[in-house]
Structure formats: structure tokens, C-alpha cells
Amino acid sequence: YIIRTWTFIKASSWSATVPSSVKGLLGACVVIPCSYNYPDPQISTTSFTGIWYNKNNQVICHSDKSQTSGQFRNRTKLLGDLSKKNCSLMIDDLQQSDVGPLYFRIEIKGYDQYSYKNNKVSVSYKLTAMMEFWFMTTEGENVSASCSVFHSCPTYPPSFIWSHSGEQHDQTQQLHEGQWNSTSTLTFRPNHSDHNKPLKCNITYHRGLSLISEAVKSVSFLSHLIKNTLLPVGGDQETQQPLT
Structure with a gap:
């Protein structure tokens, strides 16, 4: 008799973990903790592009700094290692117009891309x-x-x-x-x-x-x-x- 054992592993899905809101001090900086996941591509992936958008679909942060909208270019930064599924965002000199909601998008070269519009985060400020x-x-x-x-x-x-x-x-x-x-x-x-x-x-x-x-x-x-x-x-x- 031959006994075969099958192991089923649930595939990862397009998902992101962010707080629903963060609060920062006006004029100071605020960090939005973020992690994301995607289905197993079954291939080697080495090139990742991370993008954050605001409610007006402006690019407030981009892996390629030149692609970031001018008013955000020197105020935002991706803190995490995208290859390790860390998409944390820092906003410096917090302004009233930064309230969001904001969402993250990942583009994986040679595989796929996805916008996490169901995982938005709002930013509130205090004086x-x-x-x-x-x-x-x-x-x-x-x-x-x-x-x-x-x-x-x-x-x-x-x-x-x-x-x-x-x-x-x-x-x-x-x-x-x-x-x-x-x-x-x-x-x-x-x-x-x-x-x-x-x-x-x-x-x-x-x-x-x-x-x-x-x-x-x-x-x-x-x-x-x-x-x-x-x-x-x-x-x-x-x-x-x-x-x-």
C-alpha cells in the first residue's frame, strides 16, 4: 500500500495592515506604520515600487522621489524595506492638508501591481x-x-x-x-x-x-x-x- 499525504497551504492574498487613523502634532512629523502582502508569485521578485496616494489621487510619496508631487517631495519618505513587505510612511512638517485618507500601492516588476484602496488611513492633527x-x-x-x-x-x-x-x-x-x-x-x-x-x-x-x-x-x-x-x-x- 502507498499512503500519500497532501499538505494544503493557503496562498497569501493582496492585503495591507495600517491603522485606521494616526494623530500627529501640526508642524512636526508623523509615521504611518504599514505592512502589506501579495499572492505568491512563484518567481523571483527583486524590483518593488511603492506609492502612497491621497484622496485626490496625488502621489504624496514614491520610491522614485522625482515622481512625488512637488508639495510633498521634501516632506515624505518610505521608511520600510518594500522587499520585506514594509510600506511605512513618514510625513514631515505635518500640515492641515495632509489629513487624507491615504492609501498604498505596490508595483512588482515582472509580476503584478495592486492598490490597497480598502486599507485607507486618515491623519488627524493637534495644535x-x-x-x-x-x-x-x-x-x-x-x-x-x-x-x-x-x-x-x-x-x-x-x-x-x-x-x-x-x-x-x-x-x-x-x-x-x-x-x-x-x-x-x-x-x-x-x-x-x-x-x-x-x-x-x-x-x-x-x-x-x-x-x-x-x-x-x-x-x-x-x-x-x-x-x-x-x-x-x-x-x-x-x-x-x-x-x-
């Missing part, structure tokens, strides 16, 4: 960024002050500068839907001369957007963020928002 700032301090003991902010551009994470010297540790954590959280922790030993002096955490985004958090620290108390200021790029005016 200011909110942050958290907290610390506990007791005279003569080490203090750990933390400053945390959400963002959507892991390619250019925000940088932190503290007004007090000490040991600084920064880290970035991926959340969901294209959102990230960056936190800076400063450890130092306060003394009596620090009483009622402001402790500032200055966060700078890509392209110069700056967010300043300030709190007053004194001996033996827990302090929360009391001022949140966003400085627009190239602007002289400040927008202050007291937090509750």
Missing part, C-alpha cells in the same frame, strides 16, 4: 502636545523626576533638556495606532538651596517645536505639572495652558 511631569523630593535623599509625552514620530523622537543637573535616562515605548510615549527621568540629590526653585523639563520635537514643563519643588512634597507651554517654530508668541 499642542500634552505632557505629564511628576516627582517626589525629600531633602538629603535622591529625587527621581519624570517628564513624559506622547508622539507619533519614532524616526525623530523628542529630546529632553532639564534645568537641573543629574543623571538623565530617556526611553521610548511603542503603544498602538502609530502612537509612542517618550519619557525622561532625572535623578539628583536636592539640598536646601533648591527650595522653591523651578524645575523645568524642555521637550524639543523635530523641526524645533518646543514644549516646556515647569514645577516648583520644595522639601517633602509631591508636585504636579503647573504650566505647559508650546513654542511654535519661528514664532515669538507663547501659548500657555494651565492644566487641571
Whole structure:
């Protein structure tokens, strides 16, 4: 008797995985995470062209930069390796007109091409960024002050500068839907001369957007963020928002 065993493997299909929407800070950058798949071509494929379109079918990003529409040419970039099915897109200097919806198209030389119009992503923007700032301090003991902010551009994470010297540790954590959280922790030993002096955490985004958090620290108390200021790029005016 001859026993034959058949193994059935489900073929891949034209599919893409993107968040339904991402949120970015106006004037900063935003990254749209994207992966795609296609049916097994049964041949060797080495040449891939990736294209992103907006709702007006403008080419907002193209593997061949010269094919990108002029208003997007220096603001968009494909971050992923298309041969590894990564189609992630970065939009720099986010503008109100970038809201989308956007969709991705792949062209595989010698095989096929496909537009993932059923996998569109919208981009929303915010004018200011909110942050958290907290610390506990007791005279003569080490203090750990933390400053945390959400963002959507892991390619250019925000940088932190503290007004007090000490040991600084920064880290970035991926959340969901294209959102990230960056936190800076400063450890130092306060003394009596620090009483009622402001402790500032200055966060700078890509392209110069700056967010300043300030709190007053004194001996033996827990302090929360009391001022949140966003400085627009190239602007002289400040927008202050007291937090509750």
C-alpha cells in the first residue's frame, strides 16, 4: 500500500495592515506604520515600487522621489524595506492638508501591481502636545523626576533638556495606532538651596517645536505639572495652558 499525504497551504492574498487613523502634532512629523502582502508569485521578485496616494489621487510619496508631487517631495519618505513587505510612511512638517485618507500601492516588476484602496488611513492633527511631569523630593535623599509625552514620530523622537543637573535616562515605548510615549527621568540629590526653585523639563520635537514643563519643588512634597507651554517654530508668541 502507498499512503500519500497532501499538505494544503493557503496562498497569501493582496492585503495591507495600517491603522485606521494616526494623530500627529501640526508642524512636526508623523509615521504611518504599514505592512502589506501579495499572492505568491512563484518567481523571483527583486524590483518593488511603492506609492502612497491621497484622496485626490496625488502621489504624496514614491520610491522614485522625482515622481512625488512637488508639495510633498521634501516632506515624505518610505521608511520600510518594500522587499520585506514594509510600506511605512513618514510625513514631515505635518500640515492641515495632509489629513487624507491615504492609501498604498505596490508595483512588482515582472509580476503584478495592486492598490490597497480598502486599507485607507486618515491623519488627524493637534495644535499642542500634552505632557505629564511628576516627582517626589525629600531633602538629603535622591529625587527621581519624570517628564513624559506622547508622539507619533519614532524616526525623530523628542529630546529632553532639564534645568537641573543629574543623571538623565530617556526611553521610548511603542503603544498602538502609530502612537509612542517618550519619557525622561532625572535623578539628583536636592539640598536646601533648591527650595522653591523651578524645575523645568524642555521637550524639543523635530523641526524645533518646543514644549516646556515647569514645577516648583520644595522639601517633602509631591508636585504636579503647573504650566505647559508650546513654542511654535519661528514664532515669538507663547501659548500657555494651565492644566487641571
